[in-house]
Amino acid sequence: MRTRVKICGITRLEDALQAVEAGADAIGFVFYPPSPRAVDIETAAGIVRSLPPFVETVGLFVNPDPELVRTVIEKVGVSLLQFHGDEPQTFCDQFAHRWIKAVRVRDMDDVPAAFREYPRAAGLLVDAYDPRKYGGTGQIFDWSLIPKERPRPLILAGGLNSANVASALAAVRPWAVDVSGGVELDKGIKDASRIIEFIKEVNRVG
Numbered sequence: 001m002r003t004r005v006k007i008c009g010i011t012r013l014e015d016a017l018q019a020v021e022a023g024a025d026a027i028g029f030v031f032y033p034p035s036p037r038a039v040d041i042e043t044a045a046g047i048v049r050s051l052p053p054f055v056e057t058v059g060l061f062v063n064p065d066p067e068l069v070r071t072v073i074e075k076v077g078v079s080l081l082q083f084h085g086d087e088p089q090t091f092c093d094q095f096a097h098r099w100i101k102a103v104r105v106r107d108m109d110d111v112p113a114a115f116r117e118y119p120r121a122a123g124l125l126v127d128a129y130d131p132r133k134y135g136g137t138g139q140i141f142d143w144s145l146i147p148k149e150r151p152r153p154l155i156l157a158g159g160l161n162s163a164n165v166a167s168a169l170a171a172v173r174p175w176a177v178d179v180s181g182g183v184e185l186d187k188g189i190k191d192a193s194r195i196i197e198f199i200k201e202v203n204r205v206g
């Protein structure tokens with residue numbers, strides 16, 4: 001099975017179109033104002049409306065006000081929600097919309113515990129733990145902490161780039177990979193050649 005690719009932290013139409021052209025399956029928008037990759041609703045809506053069909057569009061939130069999530073669903077039209085904070089399952093499940101949950105991995109039980117805690121999540125995104133940041137850290141973590149046993153799809157994130165993604169795929173065998181900093185020129189500004197190299201490398205390994 002081909003490994004899916006999500007390019008996260010999109011703030012510009014040209015980056016979204018280049019990601020799709022390069023073969024990205026999903027693009028992510030950060031609706032978390034403290035992030036240097038935060039995007040406003042009007043910009044994200046304009047990007048989503050310009051995309052071809054069959055591209056997953058992901059709205060990322062960190063401990064959001066539910067009203068913000070509803071506004072993003074209604075005005076941007078994202079196809080999937082990503083909760084990247086401390087949201088419990090009851091919170092994530094209130095929007096009648098498909099969602100995934102991010103877990104920042106520090107020890108062996110974090111992933112099994114999250115699969116138990118979020119049985120209604122469409123998948124689990126595993127990311128590096130940093131006490132100062134919820135995500136977009138640019139750091140890899142110890143992939144041996146991810147169990148082989150997974151009841152639902154697992155998405156690997158955290159410090160991935162074209163130089164390390166082959167080892168990551170060999171070690172983890174995830175359903176999908178998620179990258180942000182590894183394909184950027186600057187925060188929120190993607191680099192077409194890095195996106196192309198990254199996706200080429202994922203497809204080479206499979």
Ligand SMILES: O=C(O)c1ccccc1NCC(=O)[C@H](O)[C@H](O)COP(=O)(O)O
Nearest residue numbers: 008035134135136137138158159180181
């Ligand atoms: O990207 C951010 O700034 C961000 C801020 C707060 C929570 C999540 C955030 N990004 C989440 C993502 O999905 C990133 O793609 C993921 O953390 C990996 O980022 P990177 O290590 O830079 O590839």
